[in-house]
Each structure stands twice: as structure tokens, then as C-alpha cells.
Amino acid sequence: MSEATYQEPRWDEVNRDVLATMLNTGPRYWWLLGISITVALVCFFGPWAYQLYVGVGAAGMNRSAVWGTYLSNFIFWIGLSHSGTLLSAVLHITQSDWRKAIYRSAEAMTLFSLMTAAFFVMVHVGRVWFVHWSAPIPNEMDLWPNFRSPLMFDVMAITTYLTASSIFIYMGSVPDFAAVRDASTGMRRRLYTIFSFGWRGTAKEWHTLGWAYTFFAVFVIPLAVSVHSIVSWDFAMSIVPGLHHTIFAPYFVCGAIYSGTAGIVTVMFIIRKYLNFERYIREIHLDNLGKLLVVLSLIWTYINIMEVFTTWYGGSSFEMEALKWRLTGFYAPLYWEMILFCAAVPLLMLSKKIRCNWKYMLIISILINIGMLTERFIIVATSLPRKFLPDSYGFYFPSGVEISITIGSFAIFTTLFLIFVKWVPSVSIYEVKETLKPLKRGSVEARS
Amino acid sequence: MSIVEKYKKYRKAGYFDKFDYHWGMTIDLDRCTGCEACVVACTAENNLPIVGEENYRLKREIKWLRIERYWDGDYPDAKLNFIPILCQQCDQAPCETPCPVGATYHNQDGLNTQIYNRCIGTRTCAVYCPYEVRYFNWFTYKWDAPLEQQLNPDVSVREKGVMEKCTFCIQRIRDAKDTAKDEDRRRVRDGEVKPACVQSCATEALVFGDLNDPDAKVSKLYKDKRGYKVLEELNTAPSVVYLKKVKAHV
């Protein structure tokens, strides 16, 4: 639909369009869900079960390269989780109206990326059956986690972020749950009655929601920033050449928001196209996100240049060697691919024509995330095998199990998302309405 | 005692100075021939697994002590140098801070200990250790019967998913302390504890002992003018001092 012929939806159309995505389910959905679950089972849970049985040796890791794709994927998914809630919160506080059509699915993305990331923690550790020991759970042994450990911070930060994000998305959905309740019958009606906490839409309720929502928006922003800073400390607090960089926290946060924003573009494209949200998700969104991406790309590029510069300027033999290997070694093609996808290609979005083109933007957003996936891999795969003692230098290449689990993780994410769109309105009904022309009192629409 | 009280007690000033012992080692590179006897001795003493050919190919070997080789120059002036690398029992061990469950920590004897039962296998400690002396159990390894009859009952056999490393043969230290206690001695005598590698080494390149004892052989060698610590610049404060090889000609 071109912008020229754009007709703003009426209020009742908003309800109808959004609820239709939940209530009308065609075979295409079921196929997609079926495939997605199958892929998750076959590619992720099957190999994982095998790995649980034999040991983490099923992966390609080895001595010196004791971390691999499991950890880099963990970071990737945590990264992808940024933007969603963070962006939503920032835009809410800055009262950017264009956020309203997209934030719900963006926040959902946060949630599901975090969950997928959590899976990678499980897959990564050697004895997942004891993973709860890393949480401060009172126990008869009176043993506590090590509070100095960045991994321990991770556990705390991610759990908090996950909790806060869940509450944030849930809270924002309450009026919409009420809308679902009102539009449905039977079992579903009873369920959404519970979900909506008996929302009636009174002025007091609106007031409380608005206040609480803003509170959470403010609360979530530092949380999101802290999460990826802390994740970066898993690396930066080590003294491993190529990881021990003070710039890592902002680098990771920036990269996270960058990849998250690109992820939103991708998800937006899909939702818009397949859930028929053309009238709600529009070029203005694309335009704004495109601008944001350009800015993020420039920051990201700057940090990358700084990383190389400070290494060179510092001149430590260990760091230089690590840098040299990253830029020219076995995985150099991946490094330059990352630079191409994350630093060069995004500059195309300086052109409004490209920025406002759904297809181009889809491709660019996917390329950015491929670049970001690679970035995480490179950080792990080029640093660990070559630390301080050259005689212990090794090499790492992911095994079939790892590659399969990586593919499977996308299926987990997709599955969760597919389930989500049937349970929660993926576009915020009431907030979209806020952006439309005000209603005339007593009109038919006002009753919807 | 509440957690807070315990924590305060633990952090009491001087806690780290009150080590009973400070176990240390010197490795004389002018004596060491790189013969690898110590490597097999450690394997035998500490129930190190036989990982098998395929795992070795993938660099999943487990050798708490390994000899590193460094060539100097090219033929005909090629020179090969050997350096045994084991856990340096760092007093500021980078491996200890990141363990989320506290499975690796510093004990009162200045040892970097590894609690297999507690380890959940994040491998962070191995990433953080600059000396690459932490070895992970990628699988649960088996001993073909009756090889398991050799296993040392004083040392746990590790399962898959667990990190392991040189312990300075803590079982022997404990044994010597028990003996000292039985004999009403306050301290273990110099030379009473010999880790398996030290015992085996024919050139006597390895010397082990208590650095808190100024008369111990190791304390004297610690101050040798050839002494240095590997990767000292990383400020890990290793307990292992290397004595530099002497370069000579006829």
C-alpha cells in the first residue's frame, strides 16, 4: 500500500484487524508452527539430549578454546533482546508516538531472545543438572555463589531483566487483554478475564497504568544497559588478549541495541506482511528505525576502530598478536564480513529511498544480524585459542552438534513468537488508537 | 552464625597473611631435560584419564603438567628449550574470581584448589587462566578393566563436565600434615611432601616446599638470581619460580 493512498484505520477497524490475527488461524500458521517445533526438536533438543548423555565433548571445543558457539550465541541472543524493551521504554519516555504500533512485538522479541539465550547457558555448562548452584538459593550445605563472579552478575542481571521485561510487556497488554476478553466467548473469555485482571477502562485504571508503565520504562532502561555491560564483563574481566578491553561494556551495549533494532525491523516486516498490519506498521516506522540504525552503526564502527587503535597504541605483544590473528588469521574472512555487514552496508540507509523500502530494509536488517552473530563468534573463536603461551595455541571449529543447535535456537525463538501472536495482540490496540484521529463523542466506533 | 558475620570474618584484615603454609615450587630449567617423566608421574598419581586417540587429536588431552617446547634459531643453529608448565598456584589467581559457584578458591596454604563436586563446568576459570593449565572433562572417561585397579584411592575420579588441574598433590600434603599431627609436630618438615612430579624427576629440576619456612630448600632457591616467574607482568603472583637456563659454549 503506498503512502499516498493511505487511509487511517478507524477505531473499530483497529480492534477488528488486531484481534483477527489472534482469532482467525489458517493452515499456514499451523504448518509454520509445526515446522518450527519440529526443527527445534530435531536441531536443538535432540542434539542437546545427546550432548547431555555423552558430555560437552559433543561440541567442537577443546583445550584453550573452552568456549565456543554456545557462548557466542548466548551473547547474540542477549544482544537481540536489547532494543525491544529498551527501545520501547526510551521511546515511551520521550513520547515518540511512532513506537506504538511496533513496541509490543519488539518487547516480545526481548522476552523470547532472553529465553533462547537462557537455553544456551544450559547447553554451554558441563553439568547443567547443577546449574542452580549459580543462583543464591538457600541450601542445606550453606554454600553460596561467588559474588565476585561476572557470571554470577549475569545470572542476577538477566533474571532481573527477564522479570522486569515480562512485567513491562504484561502491564502494557492488560487493556488489550480486556479487548480480547470482550471480543471472545467461552473458555477464551474466561481465560482473558483472568489475564486482564478485570480491566474495565475506568479513568483511575488508566491513570494507574500510565503511572506504573512510565515507572517501569524508567526502571528498565538502566537494567537493559547493565545486562549487556555485565555480559561483556564475562570477557572483559578476564585478562585474555582481545577480550580484556575496557571499551567492551559500551561496545556490547551498542552492539546489542544495534542488533536488536535490526531484529525489530526484521520482525516488523514479517508481522506487517503476514498478519496484515500494513495500515499500522508504516514507512514512518521504517524511516525512524533506519535513522536509528545508521546512528548505531556509526557508533559501532567507531568503537571497532577504537578497539584496533587502542590495541595498536598500547602495543602489548599479546594484544597485537591477538589483533593480527583476528584481522589476518583463519577467521579473518569472517571479521571482514562483519565489517562489511555492520559498518559498510548500513550506510546505504543514509538514502531515504533505501531506508523506506521494506525489501531493502529486510535484507539490510538480516545482514546486520548475521554480522552481529559473527562478531560474537569472532570474539570467542579468535581470542581463546591464542592467549599467552604460544605452545598452547590451539584452534577451534564448531562441531555438527553446535551448528545444529545454533540453527535450532532460531526455531525455538520462532516457535515462541508464533505462540505469542496467538495469545497476545501483537500490536497494541489501545495505544495505536491514541495515535489516530480523536473520536467524535457518541459515534458508533466509540463503543468498540 | 549469619552469613553477614561469616562474610565479615572471612574478610577480616590479615586473613591472607595468616596462611599456615605457603607451598611453592622452583623449576630449574638448567636441569630439566624435558624427559616427560614428571608428566607420567602426575598421570599415575592423580588418576588423570586416558582420553583416547580421537580426543587427543581434538586437543582434549588432560595433563596437569605438560612440557612446552620452544625452538630458537634454525638449522644448524637450532636450539630447543623445554619448560614444564603446571598450575602456578597464583596468589592472585585470575581463575578464582569468575567461578560462579566458588568451585575454585584459595585455601589457607596458598593453594588454588579445585572442588570437583562443586564445579558446574562453565569453563570460565580456564578462559581466565593465562597459563592454560586447566583441563576440562569433555566426557566421562573410562579405564579398560583391570586398569582401574591402579587408580589412587586418595584422589577423586572426575566425571564429565568438570574442570580439573594440578593440585600440588594436595593428598600428599594432607598426608604429611596428618603424620605431623600424629607425631605431635606443629609443622611438616622440609622435604616431607614430595609431589609425584618432584619425586620422579631424575635431574632434580623440581623442588617443592613451604615458602613460609625460610630454611626450606625451596625458599632459598626462590631467591636464586636466575629466578623469574612466567608471565610475571600479568601480576598473577605465581607460587612457582623458574630458574633460567644457563647459556654456555665450550
Next chain:
Amino acid sequence: MSDINRRDFLKFVGAGGVGAGAGFYLADASKKTVEYLIPQVVPPEDYVPGVASWYNTVCTQCDAACGISVRTKEGRAKKIEGNANHPVNQGGLCARGQAGLNALYNPDRVRTPLLLEGGRYREISWDRALTELGRRISSLRIQNQIDKVSVLSNTQSGHIGELLDRFIQLLGTDHYAQYSVTAPHAIQEANRISFGEPTLPYYDIANADVVVSFGADYLGTWLSPVHYSKAYGKLRQGRDHRGTTVQFESRMSLTGANADEWHAPNPGSEGLLAMAMANVVSRSSAVADAGAWSQSLSAYAPSRVAEQIGIDADKIEAVANAFASGNGLALAGGSALAGTNGVAVQVAVNVLNYLGGAIGREGGVIFNSDGPASKAASFAQLTEFAQQLGDRGTEVLMLLDANPVYDLPQSAGFSAAIENVPFVVSVNSFLDESSAMADLVLPLDTYLEAWSDASPNPGVGFSVSSIAQPVVQRVFDTKSLGDIVLGLSAQIGSELPIELPWTSAEEYLRGVWLDNYLAAEPGGNEKSFETFWRSVLSAGVVGQRPASVGGANVSLNSSATSGMDFGVGDFSGSESERPFVFQPYESVMMGVGRTANSPWLQETPDPLTSIVYGSWVELNPATAKELGIREGDLLEVASDSGTLTAPAFLYPGIRPDVIAMPMGQGHTEYGRYAKDRGVSPTRILSDLTDSRTGALATAATRVSISKTGERHGLIKNDGITRTLGRQILGPHSGGH
């Protein structure tokens, strides 16, 4: 004491060890372990679960006979350590010695006697096995065909060796040989020629100032590596001034890697090199006949022969001068003695030592005087032995802990000869290549389960003996060699059981020691012997340090060098077609193949290459570059006698015209850890022998190499073996 014959030695042990009260080992050691006297043959009632018991015995993983203390708990052997009181290893132990437990508890041990029936091995009882064998032998004996019984054994030392000799003598067959792949034929023969002493002397490395080794890997595999390593440690940092070491060899051995200087002379030219050094040394030599020697060595001035040797004359002069001015000690071994001119090389080295005044000097070469002459058959004799198997129509062949099929090149002809013997018996702990061809396999104890005794050879400069005792109960239904010999003679009957009246090896051994003790100790009785015996068992060793250095009166035969060829020797294969000299070497971990079935050793990196699990071909990086070979390329190595394939390893410490390979792998049998792993370089060796001893000249084969096009990744520990400028080896250690 120095003129005491080793055979008589045990008689004096009583006098020295107990009577005179000067048995220093005894005195030191009996305090320590006196409570653990009882061997584990019968589990003692007093063992306490959870408390370790230590038993002293002797390592036989190689021929050095180090003393070991085995830690046992609940009747199982847990750890082997060096016996600190033993003068050979003084507490040290090598990798192979550590891995003895892998032999004891090896899953692939022969667990019970096996009889080949219908193409398959059936487990049978010892009774049946010995009856069957005894029946065959005695029927041949009755038919006066005892010469159709042939016996080939691994070298057996000590009194069990004597028991075996006696048994064979009583049996009456004259077709009997013992061998050892590593037997130092050249040294013994050269010492006979040079000094009239066909024995291995004591090399006092600890007290030498300049140790010059011609291919002898004394820190890795040569003769008594743990003892020499002890000495080396002392030479480097255990005394006032640090000794220096120089190594001459085509391929850098472990000793070469540790030497202050390493030089690679032309293969085979080591004799010439030693003569050139002797020439320099003779100018300042203090020995009485130095003048005469100086004359006869005049043709060997470094400037004249340097080119043939491939080392600068200045360098030769410098090393020789250092040798002459300090306490110089020269050694030879490895590939230097493995040419067709091995004896000549050792003679040249003897001349050098003699002129340097090293003979009979502290820090020099000390003749033990009581060292046994070698019983080991040479390769030529073994080939003859195999030939005879057919010629005399051998009916029963007994292989005693011997594996000629693997140990010797094809050209010795053993596999074909064994094939044609109607009844082959192998007495072995493992089903090795030869045992797998046997009709009857008698499972042998490992050394940790058997009684025997041993005196180290080479000795340590004075007389030493050890009793080897079982440290655990037998793991399987096995017997010791002594017990098998006694059991068999009982089955054969006639005068044998009367002549060999003992019921067990233990009883026999005690008997011999008692006899010797009573003969040497006038006031001795069975009761005092009991004390003596227990203290020897407890200490693990008995001996007495002499008042003065022995062998000082040995002098060099003035015609020692006459008729010797100090050229580079002969090589099989033409230089144009086969451009590389092939040098197989004894592996630090695998030896010559006996320890290849140890999983620990398979997983222990080779000290020089860090390679595990397999074989490799070492070549100089420059050669490799020229031929376009990268590490891991599968190479075909071809000699006139055969070809083999193995992956390439680029080794900076080897001459560009030499190819080296470790021995010990390439078993086709021998259990899961050894079987089908790597390749044995012995396979492609020519049958050239040392012209004087008939020993196989393992370094006299020329080969060509070519790429097969395939790759075979080497499994190794090393990442990058350059320090990249990091000060890993110490401050200002340089390197890159």
C-alpha cells in the same frame, strides 16, 4: 674390591653388607621400610585398609634395572616411584618406569594358558599346558632329537637367567639364543679390542667437566638414562662449577636438545671426528704413550678431515681443546654406533677418552671389572638361528618373552621360519606378533608379580644387587619364568627335577642367596640369613661403595686402531637414487616397542616433537620446502629393502640429508593400545651389519622419499613452538 667378579659378588654381599656393617644402602634403608617386608604373594593379614604399603623391587621396562618402590593399597599397586636408596636411579624414575602399572593391569594381558585348537585359542589349565609341552619335549628327548627343540629368549640376567641356562644345558639342546634389540654390541666389542674388557664401563657424567657425546642419548634412551639424568642434574647445577655438554649427531636427540652445543656431522663420520679430536688432544695429552699416539693420529688433523666430517676444523679444535683442558668424557651410542663401522667409532672414542686421561678417572670412564660379558646374540647370529629352525627341522620352538617377528627386519626371516615350526610355544605376558603365531601361549607374570634378582649393567662403578619381589598378588593366572622353567622340568622328568629340585622361583632364589651368603659369611647361619634376606628385600638393594675408583689400571692397547676403518662405513642403496640416510631411533616413550601397549605412554608427548599416538618421519624444514612437503603430508619412504608410509614432521634439529623415525610403533598385534598404530621403521632396514659384531646396522640404510598426496594429521601437543618474543624462558631470553 674392584677385582671381584660379578658372578662371585653375591658371596661378598654377606661380608660387605652385614658382617662388616658397611652396607650403606642396607643401613640407610632398613630403617625406612622395615615394616613392609612381606611380599604380596600371600596377602598379609596385617595390612590395614586405607594405609599404603611400599614394596621395593626392580624396574625391567628397559635394561637399566632401576630400583623402584611400589605403593600398594588394599593389595593393589597404585604408584611406582624410584627407590631413593638405589644407586642407579637414586629415587628418580623415567616415563617408562612410571608406566609399569600399565603392564601389570593391562587389559590385553594373556590371562590363562592358551592352546591353539582348530584355528582358535582355547583357554586351558596350567597343568594341561605344561603336561602337553613336557610330553612333546621329553618324547623328542627320548628319541635323541633334543636338537629339534629350539629356544629363543629375551636376555635374562641374574639368577633366573642362570636357572634358564642350567635348564637348557640339562635339556641338552644346543639351539638356544638370547637377544636384545638394544644390546650394546659395539661398545663391548670395542672395549675388548681397546682395553681387553668386553664390558660396559661406568661413565661418570656427574663429575665430568666437558661431556662430548657422539650420538649417545644418555638423557633419553642410552643404557641407563635415569642414572645419567641424575648425573646430568648434578653436572649442571649440583656442584661448584657447571659442566658443559656437546653433542654430535645427525638428528637431535633429547640429549642433543639439552646440550650446550649441538653439531650434526656427516652420517657415519663420527669415528673420524673422534679421531680428529684425539689428534688435537694427543698434542697436550699426559698419558705415557701420548707421543706414539700423536704420531699415529697425524693423518687425522682436523684441517685434513673436517670436510669429510662436515664440521669446521676450528670447531673441532675448540671442542677438543675444551675436552683436553677440563675433565673430558666422551660417549658414543645411537646412530653413531649403528653404522657398519660401529666398533671403529667406539674404538676412536676410546682413544679420545684415553688420551684425555678419562680412563679410570673420577668424571671419566670407570671399568666395573665385574660387568658381565654380553650374552646377546647379534643380528647375524639371529638370522642364522632362524635359518636353523628350518635346517634342523625344529619340532618345538620356545619363545621366552621374545618377539623376533616384530623386533627384527623381515630379512632375518623369522616369520616364515616360525610358520614352519610344528609346535611353537610363546611365554609372554601379551599376545604380541610372535605369540600370535604360537600354538601354545603360556602367560608370563609381569615384573611386578615375579621373583628375580638383578645387578645393573652398566654398573654404577661398584657392585650392586637387588632382589625383585612381587608387589601384588597375580592379577591373572600367570607364572614367572622361573616357575615355568621349574614346572616344565618336572614334567620333562628324568634327571631334570633332580638337578633343579626347587618348587618355586622364590625358593630357588632364596636357596642361591643362602648358599652364597653362607659361603661368604663364615659365622653365618640360616637365622642370620633370614635377617639379611629381609633387609635386602626391605632396602630393595644391597651393595658397597668401594674405597677408591676402580679400573684405573686399564690401559689402551697400542694396536687398537689397526685395521679399523674410520671412514663413514657402508650404506645400502645408491646416493643418487636414495638421497637420504635413514636413521631409526629408540623412542623415549616406546623404546623399541615393548612399551607401546601402555596407554599412558601412548598419550605422553614425545619429548622432542610432542607427537602422541603414532609414527612420523622427521625431516629438515629446508628439505621439506625443497620437496614441497608440509607437516602431516603422508610420505612414502623407500629403501632397497622395502617401503613404508608415515606422516611428515618438519624437525629443525636434523641434517637436510637425513631422515629419522622413532621405533616402537607399528605393531600388528600386542593389544588394543599398540595394535595398528603407526609403522615400524625396522621394516625397511637393509640387512647390513656391523662388520665386526654382526649387529644390525640400523643407521646404514639409504632411502628416498615421496609424497603420496594424502594427508594424515599428526596428533601432537604443541601449538606454536616459538616464543614470539615473549619472555617465557626468562627475562632477556630473546627468541622469536
